[in-house]
Amino acid sequence: MHPASLISKLPRRAVVREMGLRDGLQSVATIVPTAAKLEWIRDAYDAGQREIEVGSFVPPKLLPQLADTGEVLAFAQTLPGLRATVLVPNFKGAERAMAADAEMMLVPLSASHAHSLANLRKAPDEVVGEIARIRAERDATGARTRIEVGISTAFGCTIQGEVDPEEVVRLVQAVLDAGVDAVSLADTVGYADPAMVSRLFERVLRVAGERLVCGHFHDTRGLALANVYAAMQLGIARFDACTAGIGGCPHAPGASGNVSTEDLTYMLHSMGIETGLDFDRLLALRAKVVKWLAGEPTHGTIWKTGLPKTIKKEEAHA
Template structure:
């Protein structure tokens, strides 16, 4: 196994978000039993952080109507860190009742996207996080709150988003009571230079409370952007099996970073993820069968692992 360059983390975590960000963006409604199989197989492949769904009204996203049941199953798997997305206080109350480990509250740095997606301004969302924090503390629950700043590099509805606004909102989320913050390139506008510049400043502000980078591969730069984030000291990333996903209110934003491609890139560089890629690819094959007719992405599933993958560094340099 090769060793990562000194400037890069020695380990990284891939949070699987296909069951939420992926499934909410496609027409197929996957049966609960198959979702449970997905969670079980991802766990057996070594994944220890999975976003299993979102507590939103079923009439809006019927694809995610079984989130509480999925949280209940995920909680039976030892050391699986289970997260859900919540858009408001009502969703947070459901997440608390379900005993999820973490709830993600999405905030769009783009005011236009925020209004289209949540019918709230970004600062309205910050105020909602303060209410969620108060409800969480009053309940005595240990669930963590993550404020996710989306459209951080631009938006198909608004266009340019100021870096200073992204950082202001990130700090506001922390001040409102978020335990963690993350940054997302919701519509795939970022390039590695932009990521390094923003993430370095974000880490200076949030320190170890900066939790995750979320990239879309809309323009083919998803993995390059992950590398730039690694250079900035970030080592936790969202990804979707088979690269499914996107944003229903951001036209053209299809295609999250593929979990299997990201796991391969990190593993090839000697960055430990704990993921068995062969098992992950086997799961991808099953998910592709379940989602027949949907557009899937990724490269590793077509080419397979190279024969040199996992060899000691001295063997590669001989």
């Protein structure tokens, strides 16, 4: 292996997909008003973000923070070129997403049996069955909504502990067979390290190829950016992130903090990987989000230290 190949394999361009409005807000007690959410989306859009998960079609009783997802999605759909994603935990949510003409819906599927029961009250294979019904419904209705399955707890689980990589590969194959458009791998609880990422993404790439579209890393134990780097070396060029590093999973104790949008963007800019993002605007948006979530834990590093002197503003805004 010649080291140069490590570099040349990296993508030229990567997408930072904003998860703050869904993965972030679902795990904080504060309910952000709809108007602030629209301002968030507008600012993120103005900063160059073109993929945003705007909420979740779950019963408002379960997640009152996301009860306004329909309204938020409708606003996001007015912004040209913005790919607005919604999370749907089940068939009913998928029906709502398709009825709302969402461009994409993300269906979570836990590779951990125990997490799946805690999070969705269904075993993984029951979820696979539901995903197949969602695909059939889309075919029947002619909806355009793309289906991405996010394999959660793909690197281990705070409830169950070990998650067998075999099981991850099996579930990926099962949902591909069920006709989903894309899959992503999520380190829901911050257990992954770069070697695990390298191994698992490589195995899943063998079965999913270009349909493996995204890596979702939590920075619970400080390894999210190292994990992003490991996945990028395999050509992965889309990563989920949350403004101010908010996020987690209500059923995964200790799983605080998606990798922060600002930190991920800084690393990509520093490496010369284009994101289309305006760093100063991301920082300004971060400040707003921190204000809206006053008292909630936030994360991230680069907002404290600022960009290196060696990063030119033009590059940072590339």
